[in-house]
Amino acid sequence: PFTIRAIVADFEELSHAGKSSTRTSVKDEHLKMEFVDGDSIGVFAIKDGAIMDDIDNAKLVYNRSSGSWNPVGNGTLYWYDGVSYVAYYPYRRNITIDVSKGMDGAIASLTGNEKLQPSKDQSTKEKHTVSDLLIATGVPTTGNSSGIILNLQFKHQFTLLVLQPQAYIGCFAPENAGFVYHKESRILGTDSAAINVNLNGITPYQIDSVKFCAIVPSQKNARITGSYVTADG
Numbered sequence: 001p002f003t004i005r006a007i008v009a010d011f012e013e014l015s016h017a018g019k020s021s022t023r024t025s026v027k028d029e030h031l032k033m034e035f036v037d038g039d040s041i042g043v044f045a046i047k048d049g050a051i052m053d054d055i056d057n058a059k060l061v062y063n064r065s066s067g068s069w070n071p072v073g074n075g076t077l078y079w080y081d082g083v084s085y086v087a088y089y090p091y092r093r094n095i096t097i098d099v100s101k102g103m104d105g106a107i108a109s110l111t112g113n114e115k116l117q118p119s120k121d122q123s124t125k126e127k128h129t130v131s132d133l134l135i136a137t138g139v140p141t142t143g144n145s146s147g148i149i150l151n152l153q154f155k156h157q158f159t160l161l162v163l164q165p166q167a168y169i170g171c172f173a174p175e176n177a178g179f180v181y182h183k184e185s186r187i188l189g190t191d192s193a194a195i196n197v198n199l200n201g202i203t204p205y206q207i208d209s210v211k212f213c214a215i216v217p218s219q220k221n222a223r224i225t226g227s228y229v230t231a232d233g
Contacts, residue, residue: 001076002077002079002140002149002150004043004068004152005150006035006136006151006152007034007153007154008156009155010032011032033129033132035062037062039061039089040089040090041060041062041087041088041091042060042088042092043055043058043077043085044058044085044087046085046099046106047083048082049102052083053080053083055077057095057096059071059072059091060072077150079142084137084138085137085150085152086106086110086136087136088116088135089154090129090133107135110133111133111157116133117131118131118132118202118214118216118217120202120203121203122202122203122204122214122215123204123205128214128215131158132156132158132160132215133156133157134154134155134157135154138151138152138153158216159215159217162211162213163204163228165191165197165210166190167188167191190210192209193230194228194229196227197226197228198228199225200216201225202216212228
């Protein structure tokens with residue numbers, strides 16, 4: 001038997017040129033993800049283009065106090081030479097993968113699975129979180145004092161859109177004895193009263209008073225569209 005350890009990579013922010021930054025610049029704690037007690041992942045064992053040892057969408061549940069991932073029921077994950085593992089979050093029943101085209105094909109069959117696509121309604125934290133498909137691959141390592149370890153670094157498969165609504169706010173400048181409104185003095189400020197927000201056809205999750213976020217399928221040369229009602233209607 002071997003032990004599974006898992007972490008989640010942060011989202012990587014794109015530069016204005018449309019290329020990934022060399023550093024992780026998404027520092028907002030709301031936008032980071034970590035596994036919590038009771039989270040479930042699905043695991044597949046692959047060897048020579050076939051599912052191995054009946055580890056076919058095996059469900060594992062996270063126990064935060066022990067830091068371990070435990071198979072549901074009486075199942076146990078065993079180490080075999082030459083076996084690779086692919087895991088995904090969130091777990092769904094009856095998920096299958098295509099192992100005939102190697103690991104890339106297995107991952108593609110997960111990202112394209114209809115049951116794992118982002119929800120159109122991500123208005124709650126739970127609905128938003130389970131829309132964030134994570135996938136990891138790995139091979140157990142041996143020869144350390146902790147036994148046989150399968151380290152899984154889960155990576156986001158979809159794109160995170162973040163909206164901070166803004167609106168022009170008029171400035172009043174003193175003139176003579178009173179205050180006069182100057183149109184040219186308008187500044188762009190945060191609109192904390194924005195409602196009816198839509199991002200690429202998805203109802204986003206409002207993570208705080210001024211930010212909304214939505215998980216959307218990744219596409220090349222995709223347009224980002226959206227709308228919301230401002231404070232003044």
